[in-house]
Amino acid sequence: MGASKSEQFTEEQNTLAQIAKALGHPARIAIMQFLVKSNKCICGDIVSKLPLAQATVSQHLRELKDAGLIKGNIEGNAICYCVNRDTLSRYVQALQPFLGAHFDDAGFVPKNCGTTQ
Amino acid sequence: MGASKSEQFTEEQNTLAQIAKALGHPARIAIMQFLVKSNKCICGDIVSKLPLAQATVSQHLRELKDAGLIKGNIEGNAICYCVNRDTLSRYVQALQPFLGAHFDDAGFVPKNCGTTQ
DNA sequence: AAGGTATATTGCAATATTACGATGAACAAA
């Protein structure tokens, strides 16, 4: 047996994991950063910014698109990509509870584990 | 040829990707949620909450630990795990620029791509 | 139509991940 028991987890867990997974490659982080930094939709030009072959970049773009992290629409010959801020903001929202000093009914303050490791 | 050209990317890109990757599996999301929800360090008890064998859970815990997302310290027989909020908060911080309506010097407002796809 | 450009898809090899049984190591309890 091998991979992926995703049916065993909740839809929320799978969705969160799917987005995180799409972000889990430096090339895809680089693509996101580039799209964000250029502050507008990018038509073409992405391949030349990355140290990867065109086929590989195209594959990474598809994964980002499948995860809903970017949108692309056809613009004549080229294709225009930009960040889907909705998905990102839902993702970051979902991570908030992982951060906060989140008190429960009794006002319990979580303490850290003793030593680091 | 095969996998991982991580040397080609910046350290920041690799670090971000590494954390995202660690969160990129529903079992690991479930573990994080469980640790957060229980609002304290958990000694043992994690395996029984997941639909996976003990060896598999241990492997997932190690990946979260390697990414710095959780800390664990020995507590007699058991091992006590808790969320490392530092790493998480650095991660969420790093994602902020992906969200914001981030103006550049000229005050340019990014517009969305026309159609969704 | 023919040629050029931009992106996607296919096929394949290299590598990584996921999962688990079996086993090992460390400790507590009897």
Added chain:
DNA sequence: TTTGTTCATCGTAATATTGCAATATACCTT
């Protein structure tokens, strides 16, 4: 010391990901 508990590691099988050359598709230009 022996037994049971808890967690890590090893070995291995199944599957997924990564990367690229080659090819396909789509559109624009001439």
